[in-house]
Amino acid sequence: MLANSLAFSSFSVSDxxxxxxxxxxxxxxAVTEQDGMLTLHLGGGGTVLVYPKDASHEPATFTVLNFPVPDIEVAVEALVASGVELEHYAGTPMETDTKGIFRQGGPLIAWFKDPSGNVLSVIQE
Structure with missing residues (x-):
């Protein structure tokens, strides 16, 4: 029924x-804005709708957007150089190293937040 629908994801931001x-x-x-909402244009042609939610905004408690990268070390260095702070989960099952990279099994991944507190990641392909 929806196999040919051009589905997209969305999440809210406070600003x-x-x-x-x-x-x-x-x-x-690449970001476009229309009717007070943003569309994030992702590699490969996908899009994500980002919509405003005023004082009632609560950031998601899970990762809302993952960015696959060929080299997580390079991606983390570039994010940090751009002023992005990586999340550190010391003492948890998702414990990250000093760079903010999870290396305890599964794909290498590093988490960070947008200005509204939504969790994003870079994940090694």
Whole structure:
């Protein structure tokens, strides 16, 4: 029934202007804005709708967007150089190293947050 639908994901932010700056200027994504909402244009043609939610905004408690990368070390260094702070989960099953990279099994992954507190990741392909 929906096999040919051009599905997309979405999540909310508390400040659309700050989100636009972060996704466009810091992460380097193509971003368009219409009707007070953002569309993130992802590699491969996918899109994500980012919509405003005022004072009632609560960031997601899970990863809302994963960016596959060929080399996580290079991606983490570039994020840090752009001013992004990586999440560190010391003392948890998802414990990360000093660089913020999870290396305890499964794919190498590093988490960070957008200005609204939503969790994003870079994950080694």
């Amino acid at each position: 659309v202007a700050a989100a636009r700056d972060f996704y466009q200027d810091t992460l380097g994504l």
